[in-house]
Amino acid sequence: MNRKTILSEQDMPRAWYNIQADLPNPLPPPLNPATGEPITPDMLSPILPMNLIEQEVSTERWIDIPDQVIERLLMWRPTPLYRAYALEKFLGTPAHIYFKNEGVSPPGSHKPNTAIAQAYYNKVFGTKRLATETGAGQWGSALAFACNQFGLELKVYMVRVSFNQKPYRRIMMETWGGKCVPSPSPDTNAGRKYFEQNAEHPGSLGIAISEAIEDAVTSKDTKYSLGSVLNHVMLHQTIIGLEAQKQLAMVGEYPDMVIGCAGGGSNFAGISFPFIRDKIHGKEIKIIASEPTSCPTLTKGPYVYDFGDTAQTTPLLPMYSIGHDFVPAPIHAGGLRYHGMAPLVSRLLVDGLIEARAYSQLETFAAGLMFARTEGFIPAPETNHAIACVIEEARKAKEEGKEKVILMNWSGHGVIDLSSYDAYLSGKLEDYALQDEEIAKLVKDLEKYPKPR
């Protein structure tokens, strides 16, 4: 009984897999919002080095991993593939559950797979300094680790609410030598206008992005770096799935389904793209992206209010512009409006190569707890979405009496996110519907806040 399957360092993949080479329909170019024209690579050159822009648009199937990147990845890779025997036993399922443990990296998640690559390409391009934003802090800490490895300076704009309440990520960044400031900061025009109004402004991801981009565009030898969404980020993450393919072959298995949580799409892309390649070539395999019901980008599409007709005379209608089993109308298909989701992942959903599921926050924390109490490792709250989906599928396999093979990406550990577990364990997180009197109380509470214009 092998609890984990370890790949030797020599067997770590030496090339990334670029799914753009195998897409049934090529990715439509993103459009410039100002002109409606396609975004050309030169538009990205103020913020990204040319070598990464080349990867962004490349359609080469295999892209060699440079030796200096390999050397750094070997610090924690290949990551172990675990068979979750204890979870299987607890569920009484005939399914074989495998999870790829990406939590063993120095910052504790899959993020350094791309952070290391991006720091390297910037270094060889001549970049001296990187700027980025971080919400939760995982990306900032992964990039701080990577910049330290290649001798680059780093400035991270961290949303102030998160900066104040989650000091450990900031301390990690500083330990690796990165500079982390709360956003809005007085250091950029974008931040200053909020900072001067209120030095304790809680900030938002939007403001932090504006600050980081301004820093990159206006500072010498500085570029910007993004931990998800972009094609080259998905590319760098494919090492996860490529390793998993080798490891499953070592134990003589092939998955019936591959499951990953999807926020911006990068860890999901990492585990699934190599298997989607098999699917394109005829393998029968289910690929599931799992996300929160609270932000169901993939399952529900952007929830937008729109006029029912173009003359704008009808009342507003809530509408899901893109549904689970609804192929979007051409006006939306051109530039899929998943504002936080990778275009590559969105495209695969439209093409029917992947499916999406959504889980409520209580379901996901319950799943995370079950995992921690069987397999031991405490998952990141994001990872819990994948676990909730695995548990659902493992129970289905039990009902059907089928020995399904399930592969999951365990994208990171939750040791720095224990405060969310605390909120869950103490009953502060609830999905319940509010009663009228509670809403009335809330409205009252809110009177102290400035009225929106």
Place this chain on the structure above:
Amino acid sequence: MNIYCSQLGMIIEFSYCVSMNEGLPCRNAIRCWRDRMDIEHYLKEILGEEGFHKNFSGLPKTRLERIIELVNNLGEKG
């Protein structure tokens, strides 16, 4: 009243969700709170029909569109 914000990776208060965007609600506020309260009714009450529409109408910009727009604006400035 708390929720786990997947953007910030932390527990936040309802008041943040409805005021974080220059005093206006987060674009995700309806999705996040829909299951727990009649958030649309509540937001319409505080924003007015017109303000509500202004905040939630139209398709949100994708991350890349947002980045390009910022780069373009900075380019024009200097």
